[in-house]
Amino acid sequence: xxxxxxxxxxxxxxxxxxxxxxxxxxxxxxxxxxxxxxxxxxxxxxxxxxxxxxxxxxxxxxxxxxxxxxxxxxxxxxxxxxxxxxxxxxxxxxxxxxxxxxxxxxxxxxxxxxxxxxxxxxxxxxxxxxxxxxxxxxxxxxxxxxxxxxxxxxxxxxxxxxxxxxxxxxxxxxxxxxxxxxxxxxxxxxxxxxxxxxxxxxxxxxxxxxxxxxxxxxxxxxxxxxxxxxxxxxxxxxxxxxxxxxxxxxxxxxxxxxxxxxxxxxxxxxxxxxxxxxxxxxxxxxxxxxxxxxxxxxxxxxxxxxxxxxxxxxxxxxxxxxxxxxxxxxxxxxxxxxxxxxxxxxxxxxxxxxxxxxxxxxxxxxxxxxxxxxxxxxxxxxxxxxxxxxxxxxxxxxxxxxxxxxxxxxxxxxxxxxxxxxxxxxxxxxxxxxxxxxxxxxxxxxxxxxxxxxxxxxxxxxxxxxxxxxxxxxxxxxxxxxxxxxxxxxxxxxxxxxxxxxxxxxxxxxxxxxxxxxxxxxxxxxxxxxxxxxxxxxxxxxxxxxxxxxxxxxxxxxxxxxxxxxxxxxxxxxxxxxxxxxxxxxxxxxxxxxxxxxxxxxxxxxxxxxxxxxxxxxxxxxxxxxxxxxxxxxxxxxxxxxxxxxxxxxxxxxxxxxxxxxxxxxxxxxxxxxx
Numbered sequence: 001x002x003x004x005x006x007x008x009x010x011x012x013x014x015x016x017x018x019x020x021x022x023x024x025x026x027x028x029x030x031x032x033x034x035x036x037x038x039x040x041x042x043x044x045x046x047x048x049x050x051x052x053x054x055x056x057x058x059x060x061x062x063x064x065x066x067x068x069x070x071x072x073x074x075x076x077x078x079x080x081x082x083x084x085x086x087x088x089x090x091x092x093x094x095x096x097x098x099x100x101x102x103x104x105x106x107x108x109x110x111x112x113x114x115x116x117x118x119x120x121x122x123x124x125x126x127x128x129x130x131x132x133x134x135x136x137x138x139x140x141x142x143x144x145x146x147x148x149x150x151x152x153x154x155x156x157x158x159x160x161x162x163x164x165x166x167x168x169x170x171x172x173x174x175x176x177x178x179x180x181x182x183x184x185x186x187x188x189x190x191x192x193x194x195x196x197x198x199x200x201x202x203x204x205x206x207x208x209x210x211x212x213x214x215x216x217x218x219x220x221x222x223x224x225x226x227x228x229x230x231x232x233x234x235x236x237x238x239x240x241x242x243x244x245x246x247x248x249x250x251x252x253x254x255x256x257x258x259x260x261x262x263x264x265x266x267x268x269x270x271x272x273x274x275x276x277x278x279x280x281x282x283x284x285x286x287x288x289x290x291x292x293x294x295x296x297x298x299x300x301x302x303x304x305x306x307x308x309x310x311x312x313x314x315x316x317x318x319x320x321x322x323x324x325x326x327x328x329x330x331x332x333x334x335x336x337x338x339x340x341x342x343x344x345x346x347x348x349x350x351x352x353x354x355x356x357x358x359x360x361x362x363x364x365x366x367x368x369x370x371x372x373x374x375x376x377x378x379x380x381x382x383x384x385x386x387x388x389x390x391x392x393x394x395x396x397x398x399x400x401x402x403x404x405x406x407x408x409x410x411x412x413x414x415x416x417x418x419x420x421x422x423x424x425x426x427x428x429x430x431x432x433x434x435x436x437x438x439x440x441x442x443x444x445x446x447x448x449x450x451x452x453x454x455x456x457x458x459x460x461x462x463x464x465x466x467x468x469x470x471x472x473x474x475x476x477x478x479x480x481x482x483x484x485x486x487x488x489x490x491x492x493x494x495x496x497x498x499x500x501x502x503x504x505x506x507x508x509x510x511x512x513x514x515x516x517x518x519x520x521x522x523x524x525x526x527x528x529x530x531x532x533x534x535x536x537x538x539x540x541x542x543x544x545x546x547x548x549x550x551x552x553x554x555x556x557x558x559x560x561x562x563x564x565x566x567x568x569x570x571x572x573x574x575x576x577x578x579x580x581x582x583x584x585x586x587x588x589x590x591x592x593x594x595x596x597x598x599x600x601x602x603x604x605x606x607x608x609x610x611x612x613x614x615x616x617x618x619x620x621x622x623x624x625x626x627x628x629x630x631x632x633x634x635x636x637x638x639x640x641x642x643x644x645x646x647x648x649x650x651x652x653x654x655x656x657x658x659x660x661x662x663x664x665x666x667x668x669x670x671x672x673x674x675x
Contacts, residue, residue: 458482574648
């Protein structure tokens with residue numbers, strides 16, 4: 001018996017406590033039957049009962065500790081680092097049902113001071129008002145009015161500054177300052193206002209704005225039954241290869257192929273204070289906390305409200321029971337479990353996006369077969385598309401299925417406690433209802449399909465100082481994983497080790513653009529990970545077989561395309577000058593496809609000019625910091641890259657490095673960027 005299978009057998013025996021019961025369980029075929037059987041086991045009942053309490057993560061001790069850390073950083077001039085600590089303090093601060101809490105107000109007030117110092121005047125004003133409504137102590141309010149007046153003086157907003165003076169004077173009466181200090185402070189404010197009154201110039205310093213705008217491409221005309229997909233791409237089907245995408249016209253590099261919002265997305269655990277849990281907008285400098293739990297953060301009250309109305313009401317305060325099991329496994333010496341925990345949470349959220357009534361109403365249509373050919377119709381929702389993705393249920397090994405089952409029963413208990421199935425069940429029931437078993441089966445199904453259909457949400461890191469020194473390295477794809485999402489439409493694209501598309505994320509929206517010139521009738525592919533540029537064929541095929549359960553037969557694998565290290569630095573295969581011809585020659589001669597004479601010297605001269613242009617663009621990317629200029633560089637890079645592909649074919653190193661430069665220009669102009 002293999003080691004892993006033996007380990008699984010021991011785990012089953014430990015869980016059920018009786019070999020006969022284990023054999024009974026192994027005879028079950030349906031997922032719902034397995035869940036029902038497991039639920040009644042005394043060991044699981046005890047674990048669920050012991051875990052049936054809410055844990056919101058709010059803590060007076062933690063919020064004060066983080067606030068003090070922020071204060072220390074602020075005192076030594078590390079203002080951005082201080083804001084990160086104040087943000088942690090904000091998320092951890094307990095509040096009442098109205099959102100009022102002293103520790104929250106103090107953390108927000110301190111954040112306003114750091115924002116003011118950094119020059120984010122308007123955002124500092126927002127935080128001052130936020131601190132007031134959060135219950136800032138009456139005897140300290142003079143500090144916030146003092147800061148507000150100073151900001152308004154910077155902005156040269158005379159009316160607001162003088163209006164605030166009255167509130168400042170009233171607040172001073174409640175302060176515990178000594179009289180001489182009160183007088184000095186009042187005189188200082190009076191002097192500021194007098195200077196402002198006599199200042200006739202207009203303000204040229206409105207302060208810095210938090211640049212939360214994320215540029216993204218817009219989709220042109222969309223597909224008939226797949227709205228996220230371009231009309232220029234068809235979905236086809238083959239019995240061996242399954243569903244795949246094909247260009248129905250020539251598509252030049254830089255063209256938008258797909259713009260797809262996530263059906264469900266989640267931040268990585270270490271990115272909770274960096275991105276809005278609902279829209280994935282950056283919140284590094286200014287976040288809004290959940291009033292009840294410390295596990296999420298938002299960019300606005302609007303996003304917080306929409307999250308609560310949809311999925312967060314079923315998550316808030318519920319213990320991550322499956323995560324606790326994984327933590328115990330980690331203590332026993334197993335590998336890091338963070339990614340498994342994140343995916344388990346994503347599975348829960350994917351189901352929580354819809355009420356149980358939706359799943360019941362759509363029970364028949366959920367697994368209705370997805371169209372196999374481009375001329376068919378499909379009027380279902382993205383959630384239908386998600387649940388229709390391939391899960392390879394019949395091929396999943398028993399050990400892996402067991403982990404999905406454990407996750408499902410933990411999630412079912414969390415759903416019971418949250419009131420997802422009706423009235424909250426605070427006491428663990430001895431049996432499951434039909435609705436609960438149905439949802440349990442869907443949870444397992446989603447976890448199964450997530451193995452092959454989850455996409456990592458990324459941010460570009462090219463602008464970070466540490467990465468600027470990498471600008472001239474052979475291979476750079478400077479991105480960082482910040483979350484995970486489920487995008488059913490892009491899952492219809494097959495993998496290629498030399499794929500012809502590149503994806504980026506704008507918030508949680510996935511944008512796919514052509515990264516090579518794609519010709520009519522050519523398959524449109526994405527990359528699941530291993531790239532022909534960096535990884536030799538045997539390792540690529542082995543990785544794909546292990547993770548995606550197929551033997552790769554892409555062109556790069558079939559032709560054993562050289563890696564960046566091995567590929568020729570000299571051009572040998574030149575393209576026909578005829579725009580619509582795909583003929584290739586190695587010396588001046590007639591094109592084998594259209595018979596037109598190809599003068600390769602012309603190609604060579606233009607290629608050498610393109611080399612100079614690309615090097616100039618690379619240098620501009622390294623030095624440029626402005627978004628508008630980056631878009632201009634991207635447009636010029638795209639134009640140059642399109643032209644190069646019309647002059648020369650692989651094997652040629654410049655085709656690899658030019659495509660990388662195109663990726664970099666795209667990341668610098670569009671999508672999420674590291675703060």
